[in-house]
Amino acid sequence: MHEMSLSRGMIDIIQDYAAKSGFRRVDVVRLEIGALSCVEPAALEFCFESVARDTVADGAKLEIINVAGEAWCWDCARGVEVDRHGDRCPGCGGFRLKVRSGDAMRIKELEVV
Numbered sequence: 001m002h003e004m005s006l007s008r009g010m011i012d013i014i015q016d017y018a019a020k021s022g023f024r025r026v027d028v029v030r031l032e033i034g035a036l037s038c039v040e041p042a043a044l045e046f047c048f049e050s051v052a053r054d055t056v057a058d059g060a061k062l063e064i065i066n067v068a069g070e071a072w073c074w075d076c077a078r079g080v081e082v083d084r085h086g087d088r089c090p091g092c093g094g095f096r097l098k099v100r101s102g103d104a105m106r107i108k109e110l111e112v113v
């Protein structure tokens with residue numbers, strides 16, 4: 001499952017950070033998830049909870065911030081906002097779009113103890 005490997009990646013980053021910064025527990029993980037990342041928030045929460053067990057992030061809460069996707073429309077020659085893959089350009093209704101951002105997930109902030 002996609003969300004499972006993402007969760008493992010998050011825990012790796014968090015533990016790495018914990019080793020450097022010396023905090024013992026994470027309360028809240030703020031995550032930015034792009035509208036085009038195909039990440040299912042409920043699945044991610046479920047996977048994260050199980051992967052986080054017995055780590056510094058055990059019991060940590062996920063706060064998900066949704067980020068709009070951005071694509072370049074070749075016909076309008078400008079950047080436009082899109083919500084999902086396969087969306088039409090909101091400007092001209094065309095499909096000649098190239099996704100520029102909003103297809104990734106990243107940890108924005110950690111609240112730690």
Ligand SMILES: [Zn+2]
Pocket residue numbers: 073074075076077089090091092093094
């Ligand atoms: Zn367009």
